[in-house]
Amino acid sequence: MAKDRFQGHDYYLMDELLTEEHRLIRDSVREWIKRDVSPIIEDYAQRAEFPTQIIKGLAEVGAFGPYIPAEYGGGGLDQISYGLIMQEVERGDSGVRSTASVQSSLVMYPIYTYGTEEQRKKYLPKLATGEMMGCFGLTEPDHGSNPSGMTTHFKDAGDHVILNGAKMWISNAPFADIAVVWAKDENGDIRGLVVERGMEGFSTPETHNKWSLRASATGELVFDNVKVPKANIFPTIKGLKGPLGCLNSARYGIAWGAIGAAMDCYDTALRYSQERQQFGRPIGGFQLQQKKLAEMITEITKAQLLTWRLGVLKNENRATPAQISMAKRNNVNMALQIAREARQMLGGMGITGEYPIMRHMMNLESVVTYEGTHDIHLLITGMDVTGFNAFT
Amino acid sequence: MKILVCISNVPDTTTKINFSDDAKSFVTAGVQFIINPYDEIALTRALELTEAQGGTVTVLHVGDASTEPTIRKALAIGATDAVRVNAAPRDAYFVAKQIAAYAKDQGFDMIMTGRESIDYNGSQVASMVGELLDQPSISIVKVLNVEGTTATLEREIEGGKEVITCPLPLVVSATEGMAEARIPNMRGIMSARTKPLTTIEAIEVPSLQQFVKYDKPAARSQVKLVAADDVKGLVDLLHNEAKAI
Numbered sequence: 258m259a260k261d262r263f264q265g266h267d268y269y270l271m272d273e274l275l276t277e278e279h280r281l282i283r284d285s286v287r288e289w290i291k292r293d294v295s296p297i298i299e300d301y302a303q304r305a306e307f308p309t310q311i312i313k314g315l316a317e318v319g320a321f322g323p324y325i326p327a328e329y330g331g332g333g334l335d336q337i338s339y340g341l342i343m344q345e346v347e348r349g350d351s352g353v354r355s356t357a358s359v360q361s362s363l364v365m366y367p368i369y370t371y372g373t374e375e376q377r378k379k380y381l382p383k384l385a386t387g388e389m390m391g392c393f394g395l396t397e398p399d400h401g402s403n404p405s406g407m408t409t410h411f412k413d414a415g416d417h418v419i420l421n422g423a424k425m426w427i428s429n430a431p432f433a434d435i436a437v438v439w440a441k442d443e444n445g446d447i448r449g450l451v452v453e454r455g456m457e458g459f460s461t462p463e464t465h466n467k468w469s470l471r472a473s474a475t476g477e478l479v480f481d482n483v484k485v486p487k488a489n490i491f492p493t494i495k496g497l498k499g500p501l502g503c504l505n506s507a508r509y510g511i512a513w514g515a516i517g518a519a520m521d522c523y524d525t526a527l528r529y530s531q532e533r534q535q536f537g538r539p540i541g542g543f544q545l546q547q548k549k550l551a552e553m554i555t556e557i558t559k560a561q562l563l564t565w566r567l568g569v570l571k572n573e574n575r576a577t578p579a580q581i582s583m584a585k586r587n588n589v590n591m592a593l594q595i596a597r598e599a600r601q602m603l604g605g606m607g608i609t610g611e612y613p614i615m616r617h618m619m620n621l622e623s624v625v626t627y628e629g630t631h632d633i634h635l636l637i638t639g640m641d642v643t644g645f646n647a648f649t
Numbered sequence: 650m651k652i653l654v655c656i657s658n659v660p661d662t663t664t665k666i667n668f669s670d671d672a673k674s675f676v677t678a679g680v681q682f683i684i685n686p687y688d689e690i691a692l693t694r695a696l697e698l699t700e701a702q703g704g705t706v707t708v709l710h711v712g713d714a715s716t717e718p719t720i721r722k723a724l725a726i727g728a729t730d731a732v733r734v735n736a737a738p739r740d741a742y743f744v745a746k747q748i749a750a751y752a753k754d755q756g757f758d759m760i761m762t763g764r765e766s767i768d769y770n771g772s773q774v775a776s777m778v779g780e781l782l783d784q785p786s787i788s789i790v791k792v793l794n795v796e797g798t799t800a801t802l803e804r805e806i807e808g809g810k811e812v813i814t815c816p817l818p819l820v821v822s823a824t825e826g827m828a829e830a831r832i833p834n835m836r837g838i839m840s841a842r843t844k845p846l847t848t849i850e851a852i853e854v855p856s857l858q859q860f861v862k863y864d865k866p867a868a869r870s871q872v873k874l875v876a877a878d879d880v881k882g883l884v885d886l887l888h889n890e891a892k893a894i
Contacts, residue, residue, distance in 0.1 A: 264663065277717070277718045277721060278721075278838065278842070280718065281718065281721060281722055281725060281833065281838055281841075282835070282838055285725075285832050285833045285834070285838065288832045289832050292832065317834040317835065317836075318832070318834060318835060319834070319835030319838075323835065327839065332835045332839060333839065334835075334839075
């Protein structure tokens with residue numbers, strides 16, 4: 258890939274709404290992405306391999322559990338810091354951001370929020386440094402948008418439980434050391450438990466031949482009579498609100514992350530339009546290209562305002578799941594549309610790995626689907642404003 | 650070891666430079682400021698030395714309150730504490746006098762700067778500080794090692810390199826190769842919150858120079874292509890238009 262010349266875009270002077278520390282965090286992650294991720298990511302994506310060597314760097318820049326309290330190894334930072342970190346990481350690649358989202362929101366968040374003190378102390382410090390990597394098992398082959406229909410279940414067997422079932426489309430699964438798994442107990446209640454690699458009957462086959470998130474490892478979680486100690490079960494949380502709490506945190510991060518991908522596409526297309534000459538002048542001087550760029554920066558600016566406000570609400574613990582759904586749906590769709598338009602502006606060059614656009618575009622096809630599909634989030638907003646449930 | 654690193658607050662290298670209508674000042678609106686990259690090299694080497702041998706690194710900056718994000722970044726990278734001399738830096742002499750005034754009774758083993766700041770590129774401060782403090786100053790240093798109370802330094806010279814030893818205390822200006830600048834990590838950013846950043850008032854310094862005006866380089870003119878066999882045309886253009894011959 259050509260040298261990463263990315264510059265952030267801040268049309269409405271949003272930086273003035275950030276603290277000095279927010280900006281330092283964002284700029285540091287941006288610098289790290291330019292130094293350690295941009296130069297290698299295209300190659301890893303082309304080879305469909307996760308660059309494990311960046312795990313340490315992700316931990317150091319604060320991408321693993323930035324809002325988890327420092328006493329458990331987290332950063333003790335606020336939600337806007339978390340958002341900005343996700344934005345910058347996804348500016349590099351959605352697959353890398355997925356790894357960080359899973360570790361932070363889907364593994365560290367539930368262990369911190371629902372776990373016992375022993376569970377927190379055992380897992381969180383190692384997850385924060387990347388010494389231990391985690392994954393999250395909710396989706397099943399036959400239960401995606403309808404997680405409450407899950408069939409993975411466990412039975413009481415004295416000091417442990419016996420877990421059976423399978424999970425699918427699990428980011429980080431192939432290399433994860435632990436999995437936060439959601440399964441039904443004998444009463445049919447959804448419970449969360451931590452399954453560790455090495456437990457007999459637990460395997461994580463990799464999902465191959467993806468055209469999206471190619472620099473991120475995806476796999477299945479297969480449980481064949483896995484003995485899980487009862488000490489690994491989250492003690493009190495029951496029902497779908499457990500996993501949905503995690504998803505709220507992850508979706509919030511995705512809403513910010515998508516802005517990163519969108520900005521990278523816009524930035525690339527803008528620079529290309531100023532340098533690429535056709536008919537004797539830069540293509541940025543033609544109205545059709547300006548229409549694309551003007552609409553892109555308008556949508557990016559709207560998304561920035563949306564997420565900043567959502568971040569303030571989240572810091573005050575006032576952000577509703579429906580508000581988070583709106584931001585995730587809007588921003589990911591915005592990024593996907595911008596990626597497609599930007600790809601067109603680059604013509605043939607847009608399909609090559611010389612530029613990041615096509616990789617972002619393919620990645621975003623996953624992002625628009627996972628963590629609640631584009632359609633499901635629409636139904637959440639629909640239900641929120643009408644009071645009627647249109648899911649079933 | 651006790652090291653003082655002097656940092657400048659300079660426009661990011663990608664900044665589009667504009668001057669005020671009267672051509673007397675640089676327009677800072679919308680400009681992203683960073684730690685002068687050469688100063689960052691000095692800071693990193695100072696940290697490497699104190700991490701290996703023990704000691705403290707104080708950063709000093711001459712500037713108004715708007716420059717504090719730059720100082721905070723230096724603390725996040727690893728400096729122990731920071732001092733801001735509360736004044737807009739007028740020129741190299743003014744800055745050197747402030748540094749010398751602060752450092753003279755602090756007992757620093759070494760004072761480090763970058764080889765030059767990337768805005769005005771004066772390359773004067775380190776030598777002036779050395780002179781004002783009556784300490785040796787060695788400029789544009791590529792390699793810096795310290796053993797006991799002796800520093801060994803390498804400089805690039807025409808056709809080779811120069812190796813120098815010098816007793817501490819001394820003043821050093823750093824260039825590429827001395828260290829690889831670090832990116833602040835989250836732990837560093839968190840700990841920077843509570844590190845001391847002291848503000849002191851500037852001493853009086855006479856103005857020895859005045860900026861008359863700034864000009865941007867003239868825009869490059871269009872290239873004219875002359876047919877390979879049109880020697881007369883080429884000579885004509887060089888003589889009459891470019892006035893080069």
